Structures are given as structure tokens and as C-alpha cells.
Amino acid sequence: MLYAILCYNDEDTVFAWSTEEEQATMERLLAVQAPLAEAGKLGPVARLMPTTAATTLRKGKNEPLVIDGPFAETKEQLLGFYVIDFETLDEAIEFSKKLAVANPGVGSYEIRPLHVFRPGTIAT
Amino acid sequence: MTDIAWIDIALTNARPQVVGALLRYFRNLDIAEEAFQEACLRALKTWPDKGPPRDPVAWLIFVGRNSAIDAVRKQAKTQALPDEEAISDTGDAESDLAERLDGSNYRDDILRLLFICCHPDLPATQQIALALRVVSGLSVAQIARAFLVSDSAMEQRITRAKARVAAAGVPFETPGAVERAERVALVSAMIYLIFNEGYSAGGPGREAAAFADEAIRLGRLLLRIFPTEPEIMGLLALMMLQQSRNAARFDASGQIVLLEDQDRSLWSHTLIDEALALLDKAIRHRLPGPYQLQAAIAALHSRAKQAEDTDWAEIDLLYQTLERLHPSPVVTLNRAVAVAKLEGPEVALALVESLAEQLDSYFYFHGLRGGLLMQLHRAREARSAFDRAIALARSPAEAEHIRHQLDRLSTMAPAIAK
Numbered sequence: 001m002l003y004a005i006l007c008y009n010d011e012d013t014v015f016a017w018s019t020e021e022e023q024a025t026m027e028r029l030l031a032v033q034a035p036l037a038e039a040g041k042l043g044p045v046a047r048l049m050p051t052t053a054a055t056t057l058r059k060g061k062n063e064p065l066v067i068d069g070p071f072a073e074t075k076e077q078l079l080g081f082y083v084i085d086f087e088t089l090d091e092a093i094e095f096s097k098k099l100a101v102a103n104p105g106v107g108s109y110e111i112r113p114l115h116v117f118r119p120g121t122i123a124t
Numbered sequence: 125m126t127d128i129a130w131i132d133i134a135l136t137n138a139r140p141q142v143v144g145a146l147l148r149y150f151r152n153l154d155i156a157e158e159a160f161q162e163a164c165l166r167a168l169k170t171w172p173d174k175g176p177p178r179d180p181v182a183w184l185i186f187v188g189r190n191s192a193i194d195a196v197r198k199q200a201k202t203q204a205l206p207d208e209e210a211i212s213d214t215g216d217a218e219s220d221l222a223e224r225l226d227g228s229n230y231r232d233d234i235l236r237l238l239f240i241c242c243h244p245d246l247p248a249t250q251q252i253a254l255a256l257r258v259v260s261g262l263s264v265a266q267i268a269r270a271f272l273v274s275d276s277a278m279e280q281r282i283t284r285a286k287a288r289v290a291a292a293g294v295p296f297e298t299p300g301a302v303e304r305a306e307r308v309a310l311v312s313a314m315i316y317l318i319f320n321e322g323y324s325a326g327g328p329g330r331e332a333a334a335f336a337d338e339a340i341r342l343g344r345l346l347l348r349i350f351p352t353e354p355e356i357m358g359l360l361a362l363m364m365l366q367q368s369r370n371a372a373r374f375d376a377s378g379q380i381v382l383l384e385d386q387d388r389s390l391w392s393h394t395l396i397d398e399a400l401a402l403l404d405k406a407i408r409h410r411l412p413g414p415y416q417l418q419a420a421i422a423a424l425h426s427r428a429k430q431a432e433d434t435d436w437a438e439i440d441l442l443y444q445t446l447e448r449l450h451p452s453p454v455v456t457l458n459r460a461v462a463v464a465k466l467e468g469p470e471v472a473l474a475l476v477e478s479l480a481e482q483l484d485s486y487f488y489f490h491g492l493r494g495g496l497l498m499q500l501h502r503a504r505e506a507r508s509a510f511d512r513a514i515a516l517a518r519s520p521a522e523a524e525h526i527r528h529q530l531d532r533l534s535t536m537a538p539a540i541a542k
Contacts, residue, residue: 012137013130016341021129052347052360053401068405069351089404113401115394 002043002122006078011050037121044083044120054112055089057096064100066093070110083114127172134180135164139261140345142184144233146192151296153240153258153286155192163188231349232298238346239307240289242314250285251314252321252335257282260338270321270331308350312359312415315342319363323370325518336367357406358416364399365422368392380525384431396426414450417442436465453482457489460496469499487516491526503533 017025036042051070058065086092089111096109139160146156163184177183241255253271256262268278299307322335343360350356372390375381403423406416421442428434443459457479464472473496476489483489494509510526510533517523 010134010137012345013133015344016133016137049398049401050344052344052351052357053398053405055405066408067352089401089408113397115397 004081015050033118037118040121042118042120043122044116045118046083046114046116049113049115051112054110055093056108056110057093057100058108059100059103059106064097070112071108076106076108083116128168131168131171131176134176135167135184136261138181138184140234140237140259141181141230142188143258144237145185145230146188147237147294148233148296149189150192150196151294153290153294155196156188157258158195159188159192160184162191166191234345234349235299235304235307235311236294236296238311238314238342240294242310243289243292244310245288245292246285248317250281250288252318253278253281254285254289255314255318255342256335256338259342262338266331270335308346308353308356311346312356315339315346316359316363316415318342319366323366330519333370336363336370339363340367352409354406354409354411355413355415357402358413358419361399361402361406362415362419362422364395364402365419365426368395368399368426374521378521378524379528380521383425384434388430391426399423400426412445412449414446417446417449421446434465436462440466453479454486454488457483457486457492460492464496464499469496472496473500485516487513487518487522490516491529494526494529498529498533498536501536503536506533 033042033045054068054070056067056069056071058067058071084092084095086095092111096111099109100107142163143156143160146159147153150156150159166187167180167184171177237259238255241258242251246254249271253267256267257264264279264282265275267282268275271278273281316339318335319339322332322337322339325332340360340363343356343363347353347356347360368391369383369386371392372386372388373381381387399419400423403416403419406419421439424435424439424442440459440462443455443462446455447459457476460472460475463475473493476493476496479489490509490513494506494513497503497506497509507530510530514523514526517526
């Protein structure tokens with residue numbers, strides 16, 4: 001079984017870390033990941049940019065709505081995610097619109113730029 | 125990271141919102157600040173044992189408000205209590221308070237706090253000092269060291285700024301849409317001032333350098349309360365793109381390294397990536413403004429793998445747009461750099477000379493003019509331009525950079541170095 005681990009924290013605090021705090025934290029995280037990476041069980045590891053960099057596409061009755069910021073309704077839960085290399089935000093929004101059309105019901109798609117730390121070694 | 129370090133960052137982050145809310149209750153900046161201090165002391169005592177509360181901001185407002193009410197009651201004979209309306213719910217549980225911290229209050233509290241720091245009656249240096257003290261919570265000693273003045277001089281400067289703000293009256297009504305837009309523009313300008321204080325006057329080992337990071341933090345805060353403002357996205361992107369080059373701006377001996385000579389592998393790609401994402405978001409609004417345009421120019425430098433790849437034609441176009449939108453001799457001066465690359469130093473020099481009157485006391489004007497004259501082998505004029513630049517340098521690194529140019533001038537062929 002593959003598991004996704006979704007990391008939650010207070011972004012105000014995380015983005016206020018000093019360079020030293022940031023480095024120390026990264027070293028500790030990499031040390032935790034290392035055994036899994038060596039065993040070929042570590043998939044992609046990404047770090048999301050802050051919510052201020054996010055855009056949300058929400059399914060509307062007719063046209064989907066594009067909103068700045070991470071405004072998924074709290075009654076919605078995170079059910080999956082994609083990692084795709086787009087040239088521009090416009091392309092990402094176009095793709096999300098197709099997802100919105102293909103998916104039944106309501107729902108939102110948060111488009112959040114990220115930094116990839118490790119491309120991962122897992123193959124399924 | 126230790127728990128205490130974590131709490132310290134959390135308290136700094138909560139500060140604008142908590143001091144803003146306490147200012148709304150007590151309508152007095154000094155009381156609000158003292159109440160926040162008191163709440164922080166209690167947090168440092170209780171959070172390490174009990175863990176942080178579910179909503180640290182609500183906790184701090186609640187504790188700060190109660191402690192200030194106690195303090196005000198003690199002096200009640202000489203000072204009137206705040207309006208009962210504003211403070212009547214002192215018995216509330218923390219959860220009730222948290223629920224009432226709705227988005228619009230939070231936004232206006234922070235905006236008001238930022239806004240009083242950039243009051244138009246205050247000169248720029250006082251705006252920066254007041255914002256760093258009240259919004260960021262830096263100590264007077266820290267701010268004094270960065271501005272290279274004594275603690276007591278800085279204390280006086282801040283006290284005077286506070287008195288001026290108090291005399292002018294803090295607006296407590298909810299601002300209308302137009303007024304809010306004006307406030308946001310003023311606050312953006314103040315944040316950029318703080319950034320520049322850190323970035324320009326900073327440099328290796330200078331205390332002021334930390335202001336640049338602080339300005340970016342405040343920019344993120346402002347964007348979080350106004351997530352759909354393209355100019356705030358532009359401002360934040362601009363600051364990040366400039367700051368991304370920080371590690372490459374000075375060499376090991378503290379000398380300035382020009383953009384075209386910088387080791388681009390030292391640039392922070394974490395900052396660049398986030399800035400480019402923000403700029404992309406901003407541009408979709410189709411509401412260009414000065415910050416977005418400047419960020420777009422900075423982005424073109426960031427996108428160039430090496431200096432030779434820089435798209436100077438596009439940079440020239442963006443500067444021309446900026447000149448139309450926001451005419452300023454400094455913008456034209458900056459465009460001259462692109463013009464020099466595209467059309468040669470002679471055309472650029474003509475453009476620069478046209479700004480002589482307006483920019484006579486501007487370091488970069490004489491620095492750039494000297495550089496162009498040097499390229500044209502007009503050594504004597506170049507020397508006098510560089511002499512003028514040194515006299516106007518704001519940091520030892522700037523002066524040293526010009527001295528270096530003068531050395532280059534001396535080593536040029538004696539035949540032309542007249």
C-alpha cells in the first residue's frame with residue numbers, strides 16, 4: 001500500500017525561520033528520510049510554497065471561478081494531488097478546469113507552486 | 125529548534141494582530157504595547173508546560189486585554205476607563221473570543237496598525253523606526269544599531285513619532301473601499317522603504333541587513349490579508365527577487381559585485397521561484413502597477429542563466445511602461461542601463477545627462493555617469509563624476525566600489541586618461 005503523508009504546520013512560523021533554523025530543520029528531516037530512500041521506498045518529496053502563492057479554481061454552476069489564495073471550503077477534504085510541470089499559471093488553470101469538468105459534484109482545486117526536494121525512487 | 129525559539133517566532137507573528145486588536149480596545153498605542161508585552165510574558169511562562177493554545181492570537185488578545193484593564197483600573201483615579209462597550213465581555217472564554225475574530229476585524233486591525241506607522245506627518249526614517257518597533261517588535265537598541273545612532277536618540281525618535289501619531293488621532297472607523305486602497309498603497313510604500321533600508325544601506329555585517337527579511341515577512345502578512353491585490357503580489361515578488369541575490373552581492377572582502385559579475389549559482393532559487401509564481405499570479409489580473417513592473421524587470425534578470433542572456437530589449441520596454449505609469453528621474457536613470465546595452469554608452473549618456481539637475485545629489489546618478497564616461501574613454505570627466513559619487517556614498521561598500529572604478533580608470537592607457 002502506498003501512503004501519502006501530508007504535512008501541516010503554521011506557515012507564518014515556518015516562513016519566519018532564520019536561515020540557520022531552516023537548515024537545521026532540513027538536516028533533521030533528511031536524516032529521517034534517508035533509510036527509506038536507501039531502501040527505494042521513498043516517493044517524491046515536495047515542499048509547498050506559502051498559501052499567498054496559491055490560486056484556487058472552484059467549480060461553479062456554469063464557469064469555474066478562479067480565486068487568489070487557498071480557499072477550499074472547510075467541508076471539503078484533501079482527496080488527492082497531482083504534481084505537474086506547467087510553464088505558466090494559465091496552463092495550470094486550464095488543466096484544473098478539465099479536471100473540474102471530468103469530476104462529478106462540487107469541489108475545488110488549489111494550485112500551489114512547490115519546490116521538489118527529491119524526485120523519489122519508488123516505482124509502481 | 126527549541127520550544128522557546130518556536131514560541132518567540134509565534135509571538136512575533138501574532139504581534140501585529142494582537143497589538144492591532146488591543147489598540148482597537150484601548151485606543152492608545154502605549155497601553156496596547158504594554159498589554160502585549162504582559163501577555164507575552166505569561167505565554168513564555170505557561171506555553172512551555174501546557175503547549176501552545178489552540179488559537180495563540182485569541183489567547184494573547186484575551187490575556188493582554190485583561191492585564192491592561194487591571195492596570196488601567198489601578199490608575200482609574202487619574203485616567204478614564206475605556207468605553208464599557210468595547211471591553212464589556214471580559215468574562216468570555218477563549219473560544220468565544222476566537223470565534224468573534226472574524227476576517228474583516230482582523231484585516232482592519234492590522235491595516236490600522238500598519239497605517240499609523242506610515243502617517244504622512246512622519247518623515248521616512250520615523251516611519252521605518254516606528255513600524256520596526258510597533259509592528260515588528262524589534263527593541264529600540266536593535267533599531268538604533270541599524271541606523272547607527274545611540275539608543276537614547278532612537279528612543280527619542282520613536283517617542284516623538286508616537287506623540288505625533290497620537291496628536292493626529294488614529295482613525296478607528298472602518299475605512300471605505302477608496303480609503304482602504306489608499307492605506308494599502310501607503311503601507312506598501314512603507315514596507316518597501318524598510319526593505320530598501322535593509323537592502324541598500326545593508327551589506328555584509330550590517331545590522332540593517334535583517335530589515336530586508338523583515339520587510340518580506342510584512343509583505344507576506346499584507347498579502348495574506350489582501351490576497352487578491354496584484355500590486356502587493358508585485359511588491360512581495362520584487363523584494364524577493366532583489367533579496368534572492370543577497371549572497372552574491374558582495375565578495376569575500378565585502379566589495380560590491382555588480383549584477384553582471386555576480387555568481388548566479390549563489391542566488392536563492394527558493395526565493396526566485398516563489399517570486400516568479402507570485403508575479404505570474406499578479407499579471408493575470410491585468411492591472412499593471414509600478415511594483416509589478418519593477419518585479420517583472422527583476423524577473424528578467426533572474427531568468428537569465430548568465431549576464432549575456434539578459435533580455436535588455438524587454439527590460440527597456442518595461443522601463444518605458446514604468447516611465448509612463450510612474451514618471452521619475454530614477455526610473456529613467458535605470459532605463460539608461462538598458463539603453464547602454466542596446467544602443468551603446470553614447471546614447472545612454474545623453475539620456476543620463478538630461479537628468480543632471482534632478483539627480484545631482486544621487487549616488488547612482490554619478491556612479492552610472494562615471495561608468496558611461498569611462499566606457500567612452502572620457503577619463504577626466506569620468507574621474508570627476510566618480511569623485512562626486514564617493515562624496516554621496518551611503519555605505520563604506522559603495523564608496524569602496526567607486527574607488528575601485530577610479531583605480532580602473534588610472535590603469536587605462538595614459539594616452540586617453542587625460
